[in-house]
Amino acid sequence: MKRIFSAILACAAGLALAPAAHARITLDFDYSLDTGFFTSNPAAKTALERAATVYSDRLLDQFTDITPGNGNTWNTNFTNPSTGANTQIFNLTIPANSIKIYVGGANLGGALGQGGPGGFFSNQGDSTFVSNLLYRGQTGAADNPPSDFGKWGGTISFDKTVAWNFDLTAPAAGKNDFLTVATHELAHVLGFGTSDAWRAKLTPKAITSGTQYIGPFTGPKAMKLNNNTPVPLETPSGTNNAQHFQNSLQSTVGGVAQETLMDPDITTGTRKKITLLDWATLDDIGWDLARGGDATADGSVDFDDLAKLAQSYNVTDGQRRWSDGDFNYDGNVDFLDLSILAQNYNTTGVQGATAAPAGASADFTSDWAAAIANVPEPTTLALAGLLLIPALKRRRRAK
Numbered sequence: 001m002k003r004i005f006s007a008i009l010a011c012a013a014g015l016a017l018a019p020a021a022h023a024r025i026t027l028d029f030d031y032s033l034d035t036g037f038f039t040s041n042p043a044a045k046t047a048l049e050r051a052a053t054v055y056s057d058r059l060l061d062q063f064t065d066i067t068p069g070n071g072n073t074w075n076t077n078f079t080n081p082s083t084g085a086n087t088q089i090f091n092l093t094i095p096a097n098s099i100k101i102y103v104g105g106a107n108l109g110g111a112l113g114q115g116g117p118g119g120f121f122s123n124q125g126d127s128t129f130v131s132n133l134l135y136r137g138q139t140g141a142a143d144n145p146p147s148d149f150g151k152w153g154g155t156i157s158f159d160k161t162v163a164w165n166f167d168l169t170a171p172a173a174g175k176n177d178f179l180t181v182a183t184h185e186l187a188h189v190l191g192f193g194t195s196d197a198w199r200a201k202l203t204p205k206a207i208t209s210g211t212q213y214i215g216p217f218t219g220p221k222a223m224k225l226n227n228n229t230p231v232p233l234e235t236p237s238g239t240n241n242a243q244h245f246q247n248s249l250q251s252t253v254g255g256v257a258q259e260t261l262m263d264p265d266i267t268t269g270t271r272k273k274i275t276l277l278d279w280a281t282l283d284d285i286g287w288d289l290a291r292g293g294d295a296t297a298d299g300s301v302d303f304d305d306l307a308k309l310a311q312s313y314n315v316t317d318g319q320r321r322w323s324d325g326d327f328n329y330d331g332n333v334d335f336l337d338l339s340i341l342a343q344n345y346n347t348t349g350v351q352g353a354t355a356a357p358a359g360a361s362a363d364f365t366s367d368w369a370a371a372i373a374n375v376p377e378p379t380t381l382a383l384a385g386l387l388l389i390p391a392l393k394r395r396r397r398a399k
C-alpha cells in the first residue's frame with residue numbers, strides 16, 4: 001500500500017541584505033500546539049529529533065536572528081499542526097542559525113504528514129528587522145528569481161489515525177515509518193517543493209486563478225545527477241504546484257538504488273533514506289551542505305573528521321549519522337565513507353564548491369593510522385570517546 005505525503009506553502013516578498021558565512025543550522029521543535037500525539041507517543045519525539053539530525057548534522061548557512069522589540073513587531077501565520085487553523089503568535093524571538101518548527105498530530109484524511117515553512121504578517125519595524133524576517137540574511141533569497149531560502153520556521157502535522165512504526169531500527173510490516181515521513185516533511189519545511197527558490201527552477205503555467213508551477217526541475221546540481229537533464233516532477237492535482245519528484249523516481253543511497261525520499265509517497269512497511277538527488281535539490285534551492293568527509297561540519301575536512309569516523313569505523317548497525325562519519329547515509333560507517341573522506345582530505349569549502357587546501361599539509365595515510373590507533377576497545381568506546389578528541393588535538397599541535 002502506498003501512502004502519500006503533502007506539503008504546505010508559505011509566501012513572502014522582496015528586499016536586500018548582506019552576505020553570509022557558515023554555521024550549523026538548529027531545528028528547534030515546539031510541541032506547545034500538540035494535543036496528545038507526541039505525549040501519547042514519546043517514541044515519536046525521539047524519531048522526529050533523530051530525523052532532524054539528517055539536516056542539522058550537515059546544513060551550513062548563517063541565519064540572522066529575529067528579535068522583536070524597540071518598535072519591531074511581527075506575527076506568525078502558519079497552519080496549526082493539530083487543528084489546521086491559521087495560527088498567529090505575536091513577537092516570537094528566533095535565535096541566529098535556528099529554525100522553529102511547530103509539530104502535532106491531526107487527522108489528515110489520507111496523507112501521512114504535511115509540512116512546510118511558516119509565513120508571517122503585520123510586521124513592522126526597521127529595514128534590518130523586516131529583512132531578517134523575510135530572508136534570515138540569505139542574500140539569494142532576495143534575488144529575482146530567488147536562489148536561496150531563509151524562513152523563521154514552519155509546521156509539520158502527522159496523521160494520528162494510521163498505524164505508525166516509531167522504531168529507529170526498521171519498520172514492521174503494515175506500519176508506516178515515522179522516521180521516513182518526518183525526514184520527508186522536514187525537507188518541505190526547508191523549502192523543498194514549498195519555496196520561491198524551488199518554484200524559480202520550475203515552469204510557470206498561466207491558469208485562470210494565476211500561475212501554476214510545474215516540472216521538470218532545472219536546478220543544476222540535481223540535473224547533474226540526472227544525466228544533465230531536467231529532473232521529472234509529479235503531475236500536480238488541480239491548480240497545485242508540483243512539490244515532489246515524479247512518483248517512484250530513483251536515485252541512490254551509498255551507491256544502491258532507492259526511490260527518492262521526496263517523491264510523493266512511501267510503501268507501508270518500508271523505510272526510505274535521503275538520496276543524492278534529494279540532497280542535490282536542497283543544494284539547488286540555496287542550502288549549503290558540508291562536503292563529504294566533513295563530519296564536524298566546520299567547513300574543512302581534516303583530522304577531527306578522521307577521528308570522528310575512526311570511532312565508528314566498521315559499526316554497521318544502520319544507526320550511524322553524518323556526525324559519526326556516515327557520509328553516504330546508509331546508516332553504517334565503513335570503507336565507502338572512509339573513501340569519501342579520503343578524497344576530500346585536507347580541503348575546505350562546502351559541497352560542490354571548488355576545494356581549497358586546508359592550510360598545513362597533512363598525510364592521509366599516517367593520520368588515518370593515528371586516528372584508528374587512538375580508538376579504544378569496543379567495550380570502553382563510549383566513555384573513552386569523550387576523551388579522544390582533545391588528546392588527538394594535542395598530538396596535532398605538537399607536529
Ligand SMILES: [Zn+2]
Pocket residue numbers: 005006007184188243244264
Ligand atoms: Zn511531500
